[in-house]
Amino acid sequence: MSDLRDLYQTVILDHYKKPRNFGRPPDADLSAEGVNPLCGDRVQVFVRLEGDQLAAVGFEGSGCAISTAAASLMTEAVQGRTRKQIDELFARYHDMVTGARDADSHESAGQTLRVLPHESAGQTLHVLPSLGKLEVLAGVREFPARVKCATLVWHALLAALEGRGERVTTE
Amino acid sequence: MSSARELLRGPAAPLTDLEVARLREDFPILHQRMHGKPLVYLDSANTSQKPRSVIEAVARFYSTDYANVRRGVYELSERADRAFEGARERLRRFLNAREAREIVFVRGTTEAINLVAGSFGRRLAAGDEILITAMEHHSNIVPWQMLCEQRGTRLVVAPIDDRGDVILDELARRIGPRTRLVSVVHVSNALGTVNPVREIAALAHAQGVPVLLDGAQAAPRMPVDVRELGCDFYALSGHKLYGPSGIGALWGRAELLEEMPPWQGGGEMIETVSFEKTTYAALPAKFEAGTPNIAGAVGIGAALDWLEAIGLDSIAAYEHELLGYATERLAELPGVRLIGTALRKSGVLAFAIEGIHAHDVATILDREGVCVRAGHHCAQPVMERFGVPATVRASFGVYNTRDDVDALLRGLRTAIEVFR
Numbered sequence: 001m002s003d004l005r006d007l008y009q010t011v012i013l014d015h016y017k018k019p020r021n022f023g024r025p026p027d028a029d030l031s032a033e034g035v036n037p038l039c040g041d042r043v044q045v046f047v048r049l050e051g052d053q054l055a056a057v058g059f060e061g062s063g064c065a066i067s068t069a070a071a072s073l074m075t076e077a078v079q080g081r082t083r084k085q086i087d088e089l090f091a092r093y094h095d096m097v098t099g100a101r102d103a104d105s106h107e108s109a110g111q112t113l114r115v116l117p118h119e120s121a122g123q124t125l126h127v128l129p130s131l132g133k134l135e136v137l138a139g140v141r142e143f144p145a146r147v148k149c150a151t152l153v154w155h156a157l158l159a160a161l162e163g164r165g166e167r168v169t170t171e
Numbered sequence: 172m173s174s175a176r177e178l179l180r181g182p183a184a185p186l187t188d189l190e191v192a193r194l195r196e197d198f199p200i201l202h203q204r205m206h207g208k209p210l211v212y213l214d215s216a217n218t219s220q221k222p223r224s225v226i227e228a229v230a231r232f233y234s235t236d237y238a239n240v241r242r243g244v245y246e247l248s249e250r251a252d253r254a255f256e257g258a259r260e261r262l263r264r265f266l267n268a269r270e271a272r273e274i275v276f277v278r279g280t281t282e283a284i285n286l287v288a289g290s291f292g293r294r295l296a297a298g299d300e301i302l303i304t305a306m307e308h309h310s311n312i313v314p315w316q317m318l319c320e321q322r323g324t325r326l327v328v329a330p331i332d333d334r335g336d337v338i339l340d341e342l343a344r345r346i347g348p349r350t351r352l353v354s355v356v357h358v359s360n361a362l363g364t365v366n367p368v369r370e371i372a373a374l375a376h377a378q379g380v381p382v383l384l385d386g387a388q389a390a391p392r393m394p395v396d397v398r399e400l401g402c403d404f405y406a407l408s409g410h411k412l413y414g415p416s417g418i419g420a421l422w423g424r425a426e427l428l429e430e431m432p433p434w435q436g437g438g439e440m441i442e443t444v445s446f447e448k449t450t451y452a453a454l455p456a457k458f459e460a461g462t463p464n465i466a467g468a469v470g471i472g473a474a475l476d477w478l479e480a481i482g483l484d485s486i487a488a489y490e491h492e493l494l495g496y497a498t499e500r501l502a503e504l505p506g507v508r509l510i511g512t513a514l515r516k517s518g519v520l521a522f523a524i525e526g527i528h529a530h531d532v533a534t535i536l537d538r539e540g541v542c543v544r545a546g547h548h549c550a551q552p553v554m555e556r557f558g559v560p561a562t563v564r565a566s567f568g569v570y571n572t573r574d575d576v577d578a579l580l581r582g583l584r585t586a587i588e589v590f591r
Contacts, residue, residue, distance in 0.1 A: 004538050008531070008589050017526075039530060039546040039561055040554065062560045064528035065590070143534060 006139035007146075008065065011073075016065040021075035025056035030163055034156030036067075036148055043071055045156040052082045054161075059153060066146050070137060071153035077134050083161060090154050093134055097150045099141035185488035186481070188572070194481065195570045197222040208540030211578045216360050216388055216519050216566030217544050218410045221474075225414055228473035229466050240465055241439055241456065255465050258472035259455070265475045266405060267396040268422050272454040275428070276463050279419035280387040281310040283406030284354070286421055286458060287383055288314035290434040291352065297323030299351045302380075304342065304366070305331045305556055306359045309549040311385045315354070325349075331556065335362035335511040339370060346378045353382045357389035361550035361564070362511030363494070363519030365389070372401040381427060387411050391568075392490060392517050394483040397422055409467060413568075414474030418467030421458075428454050435460040486569050490518050493567050497576045504583055510562045521548070521562040524583070527590045529561040535589060536563075539582035541575075 024031075028046035035042050043061035047054060057079055059071045078086050094100070140150045186194075195201055198220050203210050212220060238248040240255045256271070263271045277283045292301075292315075301315045305328050315326045327350070329342035337355075346353065353375040358365050372382045381403035389395060391412035397405045404423045410416035423431075433440055433451050437460035442450040451457050478486070497520050501507055506525030524532060533545035544564045547554045554560060565579055 004535060004585075004589060007534070013590060040551055041530075041560065064530035066531070068528075146530070146534060149530065 003139065003142050007143060009136050009139065011133065011136040012065060012069040015069035015072040019059075019068055019072040021058045021072065021079075023058050023060060025058045028056055028058065030160045032156045032159035034061075034152040034159075036063075036152055038148075039064075041067055041149070041152065043067065043153050043156055045071075045153060045160045047157070047160045049161070052084075054078055054081055054083075054086065057157070059156075063152075064146075064149055066137070066140060066149035067152055070150045073134055073137065074153055074157065077132060078157065086157070086161065089131070089134075090158065092131055093137075093154065094151060096131060096135070096138050097140040097147050183484040183488055185492050186485050186569070190481075191489065191570065191572055194222075195572075197224065197477075198570055199223060199226070201570060205540040205542075206538050208538075209578075211539075211541040211575045213565040213567065213571065213575060213579060214542045214544050215391075215568030215571070216411070216564065218416065219391060219413045219568050220570065221415070221470075222413055222477050224477050225470050225473045229415060229470045232466050232469040237466065239462055251465060254469050254472075255463070258468035261472040261475050262420050262422075265390075265395070265479070266422050267398055269398065270425055273422055273425050273428060275421045275423070275455045275458040276468055277406075277419050277421050277458075278417055278464070279408035279410065280385055280406045281314075281408075283404075283419060283421035284310055284383070284385065285314045286434050287352075287354075287404055287406075287423075288318045290431040290458070291427070292318040292322065292324070293432055295322055295324050295351055298325065298349055300325045300327050300347065300349045302327045302329060302342070302345050302350050302353045302375075304329045304337045304355055306335065306337065306362055306364060306550065306553055307354075307356055308360055308385065308387070309551070310387075311354055311356060312552070324351075328552075331364075335359065335364045335513045335553075335557075337364075337366055337371075339367065339374070342371065343374050346375055346380055350375075350378065350380045353380055354385070355382070356385040356387075357395075358386075358392060358517050358519075359511070359513075359550075359553075360388050360519065360566075361521060361548040361553045361562070362513060363516040363521065364511060364513035365393075365515035365517050367515075368400055368402065376401065381424075388518065391478070391486075392483075393487040403427055409471040409474065412471075412474055413478060415464075415467045415470035418464045418471050420471075425454065428458070433457050433460075437461045439463075481569065487517070489569070490567050493571060493573070493576065494518065494520060496573055497565065497567075497579070500576055500580050501583075504580070504587065506587070507583075510557050510559060519564060519566045521564040523559045523562050524587065527586055529563045531590070532563045532583070532586045535586040536579070536582040539578065539585060541579055541582045543579070 024046045028048045031046045033044045041063040046058045048056040057075045137150050140146050200220050236250040238251040240252045259274045260271045262274045318324055319326050327345050329345050331337050355371055357368055368384055375382045383404035384402045386405050386407045390407040406421050407419055409418040440452050440457050440460040442452050508523045510521045529545035533543055536543055546561050
């Protein structure tokens with residue numbers, strides 16, 4: 001049950017039941033859809049850029065707790081950030097949910113990141129504080145089948161930011 | 172073939188708990204732990220596990236009799252031929268088909284339907300219609316859509332009701348002067364519905380229209396007699412009937428298969444080849460281009476031996492009891508909605524839990540050692556029809572027990588607990 005509790009943390013369940021930034025911001029001008037053909041889940045991300053900065057972001061769709069919470073948490077994390085910051089954040093996030101990030105320190109998005117030790121489930125994990133609340137999704141790494149649930153919305157976001165209005169899939 | 176148990180207890184008596192406990196011993200894979208819990212495999216509608224006799228038959232064939240078929244003049248090749256053709260004859264008996272040459276080996280149900288779409292369909296004209304139902308698997312939708320794109324045929328869909336039963340009057344109304352084939356699932360993988368395929372065949376034949384049955388789910392769960400059902404094509408997969416994956420069969424009435432053009436071209440399907448003209452082999456080789464899955468065929472033969480030694484009537488009766496028990500137990504849980512409540516069901520228990528997505532349920536069940544499928548089950552139009560993005564599907568095989576159902580219920584209570 002412990003790894004289930006790691007996966008389905010209170011914060012995740014809260015964002016699943018009450019997703020933030022759900023819906024299309026009235027002034028959004030770019031969007032993209034993410035589809036997981038394996039399960040039929042879909043998510044649509046809406047954004048508005050002001051210069052290089054993300055001025056508005058929202059999402060719609062139906063999915064599992066992981067994908068919905070990942071979308072909700074993502075919208076909070078990327079609001080107001082620049083394209084470059086978003087790319088870096090996603091690189092770190094991706095490493096976290098795939099389990100690629102467990103060395104003491106390593107290269108990510110071209111720069112060495114500072115890491116702090118952090119006690120969790122009896123073992124030392126090294127976490128990047130800059131991921132902030134997104135850290136609650138770290139439990140996904142123990143569930144490889146669910147990594148795509150946690151990353152689909154990010155792929156849709158990046159497609160929307162690049163003005164690739166087309167559909168992105170997990171495959 | 173009547174087994175010893177049929178002679179003693181009658182053909183339709185459900186398996187006893189003792190008999191199921193014994194036959195579970197035939198499945199090496201079931202005796203392991205998953206995440207520290209006993210493995211509970213409830214995904215047999217997806218693919219079934221394999222009894223030792225199938226695993227050993229395939230290993231023995233590769234160890235002693237393997238060579239290519241229909242080519243060699245040497246003894247080993249003749250042995251391989253006998254094993255391969257023996258499996259075809261075994262399938263003929265299993266389906267009570269008239270002739271072994273009516274059995275075409277394919278990769279599985281999907282390929283069988285693609286064969287009919289690609290060969291039978293090549294003779295169709297723009298405006299001709301293929302009639303299916305709203306509960307079909309993607310494998311009985313997409314090949315026809317591809318045909319529609321190529322030839323301008325039309326795909327017509329008969330609706331289903333809120334229980335998940337096909338509405339027969341609506342289906343009958345859709346059989347018209349341009350209908351060229353009715354293609355229907357025998358047992359629905361997403362809903363468990365057992366379709367009234369005899370009635371459907373009679374309705375179609377009254378208009379002179381042939382009928383294809385997708386038997387992927389039915390063949391492992393109930394006796395199938397293609398002549399008694401009155402269909403014209405029957406498609407099945409080895410991996411769902413306790414045999415290997417990558418092998419299946421299309422049965423077709425000889426008159427139809429004879430008329431149909433070859434599908435794939437290559438070796439084994441020809442009589443003579445020259446650059447001016449090639450003539451094709453007789454049935455069934457006409458539809459079996461290339462080296463087939465020879466050991467797969469041997470495996471399917473062993474699976475049918477195993478299945479029929481138990482008795483499909485007894486399996487059907489036992490699974491019916493088990494499904495009844497699971498349906499009752501599931502009703503104990505709050506917020507559960509069964510998807511698929513047809514009058515006749517087999518083997519499949521699909522449901523949605525309020526406030527919990529199917530994938531989350533499946534992840535939590537996995538940690539309890541319980542394997543179920545979550546998603547659209549390759550039947551997205553069915554999900555659409557019932558207004559759910561996905562369902563959880565527990566499906567039963569002959570090795571499942573009430574204990575397995577109880578483990579499922581414990582896991583579901585955990586899921587409800589986690590999401591409270």
